[in-house]
Amino acid sequence: MSQSELVADEQAARAVVRHHSELSATLTGHVVRLVGAVDLGDTRQAWSCRDELVAWLHGELLPHASAEETALYPAAADLPAGRLLVEAMLGEHRAITALVIELNETTSPTVAAAAARALQAVFAVHLAKENEFVVPLLVNAEMVSLAALLDGMHDIVGTETGSSAGGCGGGSGGCGCGGDAAGAEADAPLLSIDPRLDVRDLPHGERHARVLAALDALPADAAMVLVAPHAPRPLLAEIDSHFAGQVTAEWLQNGPDVWQIRLHRLPVAA
Known part of the structure; x- marks a missing residue:
């Protein structure tokens, strides 16, 4: 691998990690608002927060997971140290999807808050594994170009996309x-x-x-x-x-x- 290719891969890795931080921050904001509304007993606000969270999950987090399964995981699974790791990551994707379904279908604000907290915890562990194991594995693989894998994959690196929670007061x-x-x-x-x-x-x-x-x-x-x-x-x-x-x-x-x-x-x- 040339020096320029290594630099491109390292830049791509940083972009992935930064987008992970953005996703984590947005998820945390949604969960905090939902749990806060439930704690206050404000059922109307709780359902509004739940609906906003579910919409963001379907619009941002689940497409991100799908893009990873398409762009990153096959390459990682082909590496000697990657197969079992990728199987574990796919299992966590299934757990995340199950929690999203529970959030969407529950009729209890308390259950919605609990599912949101669980989703936040699973996603935090999942991102840590990706940042600390999957991404470095691909960067260090001699025959893999992380930059090439991510070319055009905005759901993974977050470029040219908006976000779905925020604050200006403008x-x-x-x-x-x-x-x-x-x-x-x-x-x-x-x-x-x-x-x-x-x-x-x-x-x-x-x-x-x-x-x-x-x-x-x-x-x-x-x-x-x-x-x-x-x-x-x-x-x-x-x-x-x-x-x-x-x-x-x-x-x-x-x-x-x-x-x-x-x-x-x-x-x-x-």
């Missing part, structure tokens, strides 16, 4: 951002290898929380690109306050219709 919501300058149909060219968090389709009141949750889950020395319909200066001020200067912002696209900012979480000081 426009009339009072964050001082001045409202939306453009919708999600405006051109947002791919300007970085880092995963993108496109908040343009999210309600104003959800954007800030979504971005902060994604940054909380971002590993040290990793980055993501925020795609916004306006210059998110109040959000950047909130990020700086929340993370005490541990996140830097690089403006990649400064309007007039779309703004893209690369948010880099700095390495932890030794």
Whole structure:
């Protein structure tokens, strides 16, 4: 394997791990809201949170799992150390799918909250195995190109996709951002290898929380690109306050219709 191919594989590996962090953060946000509504005895809100979670699971998490089974797992299973590992990963996919079905079919808010917590726990263990075993196995395999396996697989690396939970409080919501300058149909060219968090389709009141949750889950020395319909200066001020200067912002696209900012979480000081 050439040096350029190795670099491409390492970049692809980082993109996978970063997208895993984004998925984990989004799932956690959904579960926290559902469990909170159940704890408060707010049945109407609990069912609304359940429905939002199920929609996200079908729209994001399950397609991600399916894409892994198509793009990554066959290559990993062909490696001497990968067959049993992949069998275990597929078993966890079946467990996740069963929990999604339970969430969708239960008539009890308490059962829904318990299933959501169980799903969160299984998914966390599953992602840890992928990050620590499956991805390194493919990167280190001499005859496998992880970058080639992931070419165009946006469900795995998260590029050119939006996310489905968030927080801004912009426009009339009072964050001082001045409202939306453009919708999600405006051109947002791919300007970085880092995963993108496109908040343009999210309600104003959800954007800030979504971005902060994604940054909380971002590993040290990793980055993501925020795609916004306006210059998110109040959000950047909130990020700086929340993370005490541990996140830097690089403006990649400064309007007039779309703004893209690369948010880099700095390495932890030794």
